[in-house]
Amino acid sequence: MIDFQRILTTINEAASKEKNKGKIADYIPELAKVDVNNFGIHLIDNKQQNYSAGNSEERFSIQSISKVLSLSMALGLIGEKIWTRVDVEPSGDPFNHLSLLELENGIPRNPLINPGAIVIADILVSQLENPKEEFLAFVQDIANDDSIDYDVDVANSEKRTGFRNFAAANLLKSYGNLKNDVDVVLDFYFHQCSLSMSCAQLTNTFFMFMNHGKCRRNNIFLTVTQVKRINAIMLTCGFYDEAGEFAFEVGLPGKSGVGGGIVALLPNKFCVSTWSPGLNPKGNSKLGMLALEKLTTETELSIF
Ligand code: DON
16 A cells, blocks of 8 residues: 555655745736745545645645636537637647747647637636636535635736736637637636635545546546546646656646646546645746656656
8 A cells, every 4th residue: 555645744845845946926916925935735545535745725826727627617518619619739838828829820729728728718708607606616516615716816916917818818819719808708717717725625626537527526527538638638738838748757647827736636546736836947836846756756656
């Protein structure tokens, strides 16, 4: 039997000793207020045993990790039609780049880069009567946790400085790949990104991706095929221009956010979340990546 608790404790100790913790994202001013010394890790195994170390109960802004959840909801609502508006190829570019979008006539490379997630947000705005309320209820339902909420200060902070996202949404609109008003779609997108969760809550929420679409209460949210597709997209596109490096070092499907969170999973075995707000130059959590590399190396558990 693998002693997950011992491994997480060791990882937490190593993280607290690390001098260079990376750089906090400050292009969303509200995120810059977070202390770089925070570190948390939480793992749940296939028997629903929980293990944790560090600040695993403290909430942070999940940012781009939310893109997996909006994609899941949209896939449930409109199914395979999604793929006429967004592709499934890695971009090899940072999350906020726009040049490929122009070259490829307004079809984003994948749903986990910003333009792709904005198209998904547009689909949800079209499909839902009260998009922000219904998306939040969807996430709370998966996690079985009504305390999960948006951080409105973070959403408003990004609205004031999200110039590249306004550019992306306008470019999508010029190609006819955005059906609703730019302001309405981005208001939804900034709120979805502002969802605030702890490592423990994030692990609960993503449990279904290691469990063939069934959440911890055994309710079915996604089909086995949909989970296969979403995990594949996380593996190939979850870390932007560092997706190859994450597969190489860690070897799990996962998703990062500029709030410093990472969630990753091994189907049928475990789901794990880390939080360390300092980012590496590619915008992924520096210590989070190191922690997950240690986890999969020590346990010898990865998809490879
Ligand atoms: O759109 C943005 O720039 C942010 N709301 C989300 C970016 C993000 O988390 C990228 N992830 N690593």
